[in-house]
Amino acid sequence: MKRILVTGFEPFGGEAINPSLEVLKLLPKKIKDFEVITQQLPVVFGKSLEVLYAAIEKEKPDAVLCVGQAGGRKEITVERVGINVDDARIPDNEDNQPIDEKIFEDGENAYFAKLPIKAMVEAMKRQDIPAMVSNSAGTYVCNHLMYGLLYYINKNNRNLQGGFVHIPFITEQVKDKENVPAMELEDIAKGLELAIGAMAELKEDIKVTGGTIY
Amino acid sequence: MKRILVTGFEPFGGEAINPSLEVLKLLPKKIKDFEVITQQLPVVFGKSLEVLYAAIEKEKPDAVLCVGQAGGRKEITVERVGINVDDARIPDNEDNQPIDEKIFEDGENAYFAKLPIKAMVEAMKRQDIPAMVSNSAGTYVCNHLMYGLLYYINKNNRNLQGGFVHIPFITEQVKDKENVPAMELEDIAKGLELAIGAMAELKEDIKVTGGTIY
């Protein structure tokens, strides 16, 4: 049986929970022909990658899907590209705040997700889970992690599938706010299961539009 | 005297005007030690680059700044990176609609702007012009143009400065709408002048944060 490693982040920015971690608890143990393994990561430049790489070496998965939160987005977004830059607007959980630094000196400017991103989005939308492709994972720890994963894949193991998904706020995080989009945690878990199902089924992506004008 | 080529787009999507073109008419003929040359480009994959390259060959500028509109954004945004993909949600002005195609087969995955993007943003903000760095120029003709310009620079002329700036709606485009951000055309022109001034003054960027968390 194939194995997929799914990662979430520890709480961040003074929040008590991190939905990217909570959602992992709701995932089934098996999705299509993937056995699901989960891993918590620190919201720290550098260290997040160390923990990720150690988990990959230990678990030897066939696929890796990293999950983070993008509060304010309305949909589950599958990231298209990670870029070779750290530019932190605020410090991470260990007070690092790199500005315009390369993640890896010998890395390419960017790596595209090794995922069928359009098929993952379509699988979610077909079940009425709001989803879309995103063309930027920012320049903080989420992009750092995505870029670092794809750097690893390109350098060490080109058979590994890998990429990053951003999830919205969950309903309980915004219950006293107006006009802040959110999803039920259960719907996010269902969306991830559908997305992982699409990963299990195909390595080549489907050809449907998912672009943005700007 | 140095020369800067500044480009704008023809009208698009049924609009009568394109502010990215109107704003060029308000630019002074000289900005710091730059003589300003302007050029209109078609909103067409491929052809926009042909016209750009021809203008570069003819005018032999020291710097190129391409301008496009990103209606809905609140600030003038200086783009950080162009990525090697065309993914058109709608057809261009000649009915091309590429999906997930590479712009150049022998290009890198992405190129970073050859601009002091942080200094340009700071120059605008210091004069109260809303401005920020953007980490995605989308996957349509704007990104196509930015990527194609940087591909050209990397292949042919590494001394050339170059990049892309997105501008918001202008006030008259949204006067019968609520909650759609816009700027006065004159303020956008002032912003571009300040940004170009920062390009004239330095090639190395300043080290201030301009990142996003996601």
Next chain:
Amino acid sequence: MKRILVTGFEPFGGEAINPSLEVLKLLPKKIKDFEVITQQLPVVFGKSLEVLYAAIEKEKPDAVLCVGQAGGRKEITVERVGINVDDARIPDNEDNQPIDEKIFEDGENAYFAKLPIKAMVEAMKRQDIPAMVSNSAGTYVCNHLMYGLLYYINKNNRNLQGGFVHIPFITEQVKDKENVPAMELEDIAKGLELAIGAMAELKEDIKVTGGTIY
């Protein structure tokens, strides 16, 4: 058989069409036990009410539903209240621009919709049409019309049901824009049909929450 008068607005603000008018063409001739009559209204203070009142006198409907567009909203919104003030940010189609003027000197400060607004919203949401209650119809011709309708009902005919619904942009209005919410015209028509169906079925509203914190 009972009769409902449904109104839409002429084009406004330089747009070629007004979806509030287009959507009327898609409504069935009968909805539950309502025969549907439609009427176009001018986007003009005062005159919009004259045409509305004349249509009410001529058609003698049992219910009146006025429809207008609120571009930028994500849902079909049923308005809760009309207030006794005209405050025009831009001129109407005949260049009137009242500022802080009472609509009717002898009117109350506000009138609440004479509609089962919660039931109408629930009827739409049950069929997956995005809908919600709105607590402000603005201070332009839409609020003017709603207030004027309810003033008429309170003065002349307390048996008449009446109120106002705002609809989002339709997809074709925003096809070259990002991040501007829109709905298919057909879905808006379906939503209105469901809302009118709820009006046909009950005069007393249901007791479910539909409030906003601010």
Next chain:
Amino acid sequence: MKRILVTGFEPFGGEAINPSLEVLKLLPKKIKDFEVITQQLPVVFGKSLEVLYAAIEKEKPDAVLCVGQAGGRKEITVERVGINVDDARIPDNEDNQPIDEKIFEDGENAYFAKLPIKAMVEAMKRQDIPAMVSNSAGTYVCNHLMYGLLYYINKNNRNLQGGFVHIPFITEQVKDKENVPAMELEDIAKGLELAIGAMAELKEDIKVTGGTIY
């Protein structure tokens, strides 16, 4: 010397602080010819009004300005109107959740602010504090308080000035979020001081547009 009573709310919804309270601490003791008195209110239907009324009876102010938070708004908003309805999307701090209940059986449908709302907005904008008129204070405790204040003024003391101002998130509340508008607490305090200054100077409002289309 005249006296103004300015109120803020206790923390709400699991937040540790409420900026509407913090900002009161930054107000000067005197603004123009107003002596400033402050009062904390509970986020509770009914009880908020009891505490407000007791403070008015005790302090006998010439003006009352209530302040609440509307996270997500970009500007300080001066509310135009309070409506006679409680419709709570979530419970208040004592677990009350009224739905579609009148605030006062013998009250009018709505009361307009007894404030020079346009002059207050202009006073803030002239000093570059983002400000605008709002046409809805929602249907929760903020609207409850505003309506209850104006009901009191209309019943008991028509010489009293009174109304409500909503303030945005403060910067530290959103530091780990993207795309959520916020202001510095100091700028909000400055805005309130300017708005109160406008209240001190005139009882009749100025005639400038401040309306919305929807």
